[in-house]
Amino acid sequence: MTARTVPARAFAAAGAVAVLVAGLTACSSAGDDKDPEHRSFDVEGRTLTVDSDDSALEIVASDGNASGRIEVTRWFQGSVAVGEEPRVTWKMDDDRLVLRMHCSGVVADCSAKHRIEVPRGLAVKVEDEDGSVRARGFRDPLNIRTGDGSVHVTDSSGPLELRSRDGSVRAEVSSRRVRAHTADGSVRLQLGAVPDLVESRSGDGSVTVTLPRATYKVTTETGDGGVDVSVPRDDASSHVVNARTGDGKVTLRTAN
Known part of the structure; x- marks a missing residue:
């Protein structure tokens, strides 16, 4: 009786699935991010604009924050199974805080959370596309x-x-x-x-x-x-x- 052979492409597909499953098992999530990034920015005017493309935002006004200074903390909440880690940019441009995140890879769930602490006396305008x-x-x-x-x-x-x-x-x-x-x-x-x-x-x-x-x-x-x-x-x-x-x-x- 002749043994039945399995096409090479089947082994290749199985290997890809194995890699994908391994990547998913190792992917990071919100609960895994124990070391969030932190930045401080100066605000010159009386209004802060927050411009975000893909983040959950928590914005807190407090008497404890220094006048003219905002504090931003960012946690990665998504997962990347295969590919590079997310690339985050944040900058202050004319009292406009711009938050951007870019993820690449075969499988990616790209999201983040930002906590923004602002001083009293500062008006805030938020433009969040997805979050x-x-x-x-x-x-x-x-x-x-x-x-x-x-x-x-x-x-x-x-x-x-x-x-x-x-x-x-x-x-x-x-x-x-x-x-x-x-x-x-x-x-x-x-x-x-x-x-x-x-x-x-x-x-x-x-x-x-x-x-x-x-x-x-x-x-x-x-x-x-x-x-x-x-x-x-x-x-x-x-x-x-x-x-x-x-x-x-x-x-x-x-x-x-």
């Missing part, structure tokens, strides 16, 4: 825009403008002026102080706003969903709340 953004501690204006990622702001009292093209927007704050928009995702706002203006809008998702007890001038709209308003209403009120969604429920309620 979530969390922020806290702001008394000064905060403007966040993401292409693909959620936005979550806490412990802040300064004016907020929060936008996401594809992600939820959440805020638990005491800000007097809040604008929160998303094209695809829910909006959930919980305010600890009576606001002057709240504008909340979703293209596809529910909108929920929880407010302190007061009388509000309310405007609501939904293309496909219910509306539940339990806050006191008065069209002459100086406290204005607008809540709109194309597809989802609108809820305005008083905090317990």
Whole structure:
């Protein structure tokens, strides 16, 4: 009986799979990165712009940070099975912090997390193409825009403008002026102080706003969903709340 031979290309394919599996086994992840990189940058103006292409961002305002100086810490969160380690660039250009990451290889999951600590008295504008953004501690204006990622702001009292093209927007704050928009995702706002203006809008998702007890001038709209308003209403009120969604429920309620 003649033994059946296996084509050489089968052995080559098996070898490639073995290499790939070995690489995946050895790849690094967020939990493996015990030695994050750190940089300090000087800010000359009163507004910092953060420009990121592919990172999760945590931005913290604190009295403990030196005036005019921001501190940036970066953790690698992805994995590279076959190929070079990720290449990271970060630079300050006219008070614009530019964060970039480039990964190459046969298999790559390229992502990072940056923690940015800023001093009080500095307004911050965030432009993140792909990644979530969390922020806290702001008394000064905060403007966040993401292409693909959620936005979550806490412990802040300064004016907020929060936008996401594809992600939820959440805020638990005491800000007097809040604008929160998303094209695809829910909006959930919980305010600890009576606001002057709240504008909340979703293209596809529910909108929920929880407010302190007061009388509000309310405007609501939904293309496909219910509306539940339990806050006191008065069209002459100086406290204005607008809540709109194309597809989802609108809820305005008083905090317990």
